[in-house]
Amino acid sequence: MITLGQQEKNTFLEAVNKKSGANILECYQCGKCVSTCPVSEFMDFPPREIMQMVKLGLKNETYMANSTWFCLTCSACSGRCPREIEIPHVMEAIRHLSIEENYVSNDKKVKEIRRFHDIFLDMIKRYGRNYELRMMAEFNIRTRNLFKDVHLAPKALLKGKIPIGHESTKSVKAIQKMYKLAEKLEKSKKS
Amino acid sequence: MNKLTYFPGCSAHGTSEEFDHTLKLVMKTLDVQMDEIPDWNCCGATSAHVMTENLAFALPLRNLVLAEKLENKTMGIACASCYARMKVTKKEMDEHPELAQRINSTIIEEGEYTGSVDVQSMLQYCYETIGLETIKSKVTKSLAGLKVACYYGCLLTRPKNVTHFDSPEYPMSMDYLMEALGAEAVEFDFKTECCGASFSISNTDVVHSLSGKILEMAKASGAHMIVVACPLCQSNLDMRQPDIAKMLKTKLDIPVMYFTQLMALAFGFPKEELRFPKHIVPVEDALSNIGKIQPAPEKAKKTKKAVEAESEVE
Numbered sequence: 001m002i003t004l005g006q007q008e009k010n011t012f013l014e015a016v017n018k019k020s021g022a023n024i025l026e027c028y029q030c031g032k033c034v035s036t037c038p039v040s041e042f043m044d045f046p047p048r049e050i051m052q053m054v055k056l057g058l059k060n061e062t063y064m065a066n067s068t069w070f071c072l073t074c075s076a077c078s079g080r081c082p083r084e085i086e087i088p089h090v091m092e093a094i095r096h097l098s099i100e101e102n103y104v105s106n107d108k109k110v111k112e113i114r115r116f117h118d119i120f121l122d123m124i125k126r127y128g129r130n131y132e133l134r135m136m137a138e139f140n141i142r143t144r145n146l147f148k149d150v151h152l153a154p155k156a157l158l159k160g161k162i163p164i165g166h167e168s169t170k171s172v173k174a175i176q177k178m179y180k181l182a183e184k185l186e187k188s189k190k191s
Numbered sequence: 192m193n194k195l196t197y198f199p200g201c202s203a204h205g206t207s208e209e210f211d212h213t214l215k216l217v218m219k220t221l222d223v224q225m226d227e228i229p230d231w232n233c234c235g236a237t238s239a240h241v242m243t244e245n246l247a248f249a250l251p252l253r254n255l256v257l258a259e260k261l262e263n264k265t266m267g268i269a270c271a272s273c274y275a276r277m278k279v280t281k282k283e284m285d286e287h288p289e290l291a292q293r294i295n296s297t298i299i300e301e302g303e304y305t306g307s308v309d310v311q312s313m314l315q316y317c318y319e320t321i322g323l324e325t326i327k328s329k330v331t332k333s334l335a336g337l338k339v340a341c342y343y344g345c346l347l348t349r350p351k352n353v354t355h356f357d358s359p360e361y362p363m364s365m366d367y368l369m370e371a372l373g374a375e376a377v378e379f380d381f382k383t384e385c386c387g388a389s390f391s392i393s394n395t396d397v398v399h400s401l402s403g404k405i406l407e408m409a410k411a412s413g414a415h416m417i418v419v420a421c422p423l424c425q426s427n428l429d430m431r432q433p434d435i436a437k438m439l440k441t442k443l444d445i446p447v448m449y450f451t452q453l454m455a456l457a458f459g460f461p462k463e464e465l466r467f468p469k470h471i472v473p474v475e476d477a478l479s480n481i482g483k484i485q486p487a488p489e490k491a492k493k494t495k496k497a498v499e500a501e502s503e504v505e
Contacts, residue, residue, distance in 0.1 A: 088350075
């Protein structure tokens with residue numbers, strides 16, 4: 001039998017609470033977040049169930065779900081939550097913990113989303129600013145979907161909607177140093 | 192003369208160049224000096240905060256530090272996503288000085304953050320600092336006849352404890368701004384429903400679904416066009432509209448314009464300056480409604496017989 005809050009130390013719940021600054025035990029499962037969330041229909045488990053899973057210490061299931069990766073951080077849920085729980089922060093905390101602990105979901109869509117974010121961050125590292133065309137091209141190549149959105153290209157490029165060239169900051173080296181220092185800070189936090 | 196520090200964001204010279212350009216035009220008319228932050232960097236947008244913690248704060252923080260060197264009290268940001276990241280970063284740095292100190296001293300070399308610059312979206316700046324009366328006074332070509340659905344997206348007014356601007360559920364600032372230009376802002380229930388935002392490239396099906404709902408609702412609300420204040424919203428609703436129309440098996444043909452383009456139009460700037468060719472869904476048809484004000488329906492004249500018949504009914 002599990003008594004919420006009093007079972008053998010729920011380190012997962014503690015970790016998520018600490019990282020998000022929220023107190024998940026306050027959630028009384030009203031479901032308002034589910035009806036508000038624009039992407040809940042696409043999630044393996046909608047926000048309410050993720051909260052319950054964390055309360056029950058179901059770390060593996062929570063990390064493997066696509067829910068936190070589909071969260072748009074649109075804050076519609078937290079605006080309406082009667083307990084004023086910062087649900088987007090909870091989703092973010094779970095995501096960051098899963099990255100830190102090296103859990104990678106096998107879900108194809110989650111892998112593509114993560115790949116997109118990696119490419120985006122790589123673009124900023126190279127140019128200090130985003131280079132949209134290269135980002136879209138790299139995403140297509142790395143997800144082996146060469147012709148995705150290609151039908152949009154002629155109109156978008158001709159109209160100048162998506163620029164062909166790119167800009168860089170003058171201090172690209174400062175940005176690259178920033179990346180290295182941020183990584184160092186993450187590592188020193190863990191040790 | 193008002194002075195404003197300006198952060199353009201990565202899309203300003205690309206996918207949302209029409210926003211950046213018309214914004215600069217209207218700010219000049221409104222006597223606002225815009226000082227662009229020299230050598231600004233990408234704020235990290237969605238990707239940085241989804242994947243990292245310290246870098247997600249460091250990237251916007253560098254811009255905040257650079258902004259402080261310009262000595263203007265306010266920084267205006269066009270892109271809603273950049274605005275959200277800078278505003279959240281400022282809030283965290285102001286509320287957790289130890290975190291600010293750690294990130295500032297370890298990662299940022301450009302200077303020390305003091306929190307002296309206020310961060311606002313350009314919509315907020317127009318509504319609160321410039322004010323509707325000033326904007327109305329610069330209108331030379333009223334947009335009367337044009338019905339618009341004002342789409343705010345999810346980041347301009349949410350979360351409430353970060354933006355402190357307008358309503359997170361049913362905002363009206365853009366609506367009132369459009370009315371000051373002479374247009375009619377229709378009642379629109381999907382004002383702050385997320386369009387799918389950053390999933391534009393990595394999870395396009397979700398964008399088709401969410402943006403599709405917004406487009407259908409705008410059409411059902413009787414609007415000629417949708418007005419936006421966010422580059423990603425504009426891109427999702429405009430560039431992806433043909434695909435969405437195909438998926439929904441319906442005709443949409445509802446153009447999506449930035450509020451600054453309509454302001455520039457109302458202020459009398461020539462069409463060549465307003466970047467109409469950049470739109471995937473053409474804007475000309477919707478704009479041709481300007482000047483065609485619907486006359487009030489004429490009351491049908493009752494015949495004498497009908498009046499008598501009515502008075503007999505009792």
